[in-house]
Amino acid sequence: MNDTNKSRSRGRPRRFDPDAAVATAQKLFHARGYDAVSVADVTDALGINPPSFYAAFGSKAGLYRRVLDHWTATEAVPLGDILRPDVPVADALAAVLEDAARRYASDPAAGGCLVLEGTRCNDDGARAAAHRLNRDAEAFIRDYVAARHPEVADEAADFVSMTMSGLSAKARGGYGLPRLLASARLAGGALARILPA
């Protein structure tokens, strides 16, 4: 509201772009996990000092929340695109698993899914933020299945979610694309048994 360009940026200009900083921090968090990345790691990578960091992001968890938002907008599995109403449900869910396998393996330096791995960190606020995103995704999948197969919606959504967690864990453990893809396809095939076209 009072953030018009009238009273903006009086004084020394920022030496860094917050959006670019979020992208850099995302790489760090993705590669090493929330707990293993210190604020000093971030400030070193950005070439800034702690006060600038806290002025921009408030806290380590605050930066992580912005990283999660950036991730969901750019690199998360696009559930809204894949879960189409004109495709058999089993095929759509199998496509989600395949897409997850490809994304988790796309960056060998990174490790699995930023959100799923974030749900295991030791900071309450950061873990809660990641859990919230994960629950939203699970609910989205469950609702998609329920529209056509309500009696197995919970079972199918749980299985997809469980498989994505397993794929993410294995990606973090060093599995490459071929192995992840094979496991994802095997899991996807299982869905056809409870979700007839």
Next chain:
Amino acid sequence: MNDTNKSRSRGRPRRFDPDAAVATAQKLFHARGYDAVSVADVTDALGINPPSFYAAFGSKAGLYRRVLDHWTATEAVPLGDILRPDVPVADALAAVLEDAARRYASDPAAGGCLVLEGTRCNDDGARAAAHRLNRDAEAFIRDYVAARHPEVADEAADFVSMTMSGLSAKARGGYGLPRLLASARLAGGALARILPA
């Protein structure tokens, strides 16, 4: 060698039993994970002081290694019992997944598999120890499958391992036995497609 009962225990006797201490520590590590358990947490739970702890276990990672040994001997999925040569491979692997689901859900306070969760901790030594156990289990499964279905041994072992990681993650996330079991059975069913009886 010179640990005969001749030169044993001169001075004040131990106030705690190391074996019972390992069991107590196992509960702590299992419930909260390696990183979230401090040495102070352990010494408080045991009613001992840090010097006694370090005299008995050497280090936090040293205690963890003993906890892992105790776990594999008592609470790990008994692969040697389940993977029998007189059972169809697909059935045996499905039984492994079911057993894992039951074990991971058996203690609501605990979270998943001690070993699998340990592979994600931030201590190099502890993580390596957990990874080693996990690799051994994977190799055991792979060898079992290879004896009768060598062409799909890697694929099947990867899938079982990935599913166990997913089950453990979901157990840690709060899923109860019914949901874990449903996902485990769905995954087990997928194995029948590549492992004909």
Next chain:
DNA sequence: GGTATTTTGTAGTGAACGATACAAATAAAT
């Protein structure tokens, strides 16, 4: 009983963590 040996309790080590106090430095607004 005296002595040797081991564990105990207290206290504290250095390092790393997330987060700040404070004043010099800088550039827009007047």
Next chain:
DNA sequence: ATTTATTTGTATCGTTCACTACAAAATACC
């Protein structure tokens, strides 16, 4: 040019971590 708001660099703060030095206490051996 002066003022004013903001960021910067430096130097921490307080806490927690894994781990240890040291001396008093307690028991087995002689």
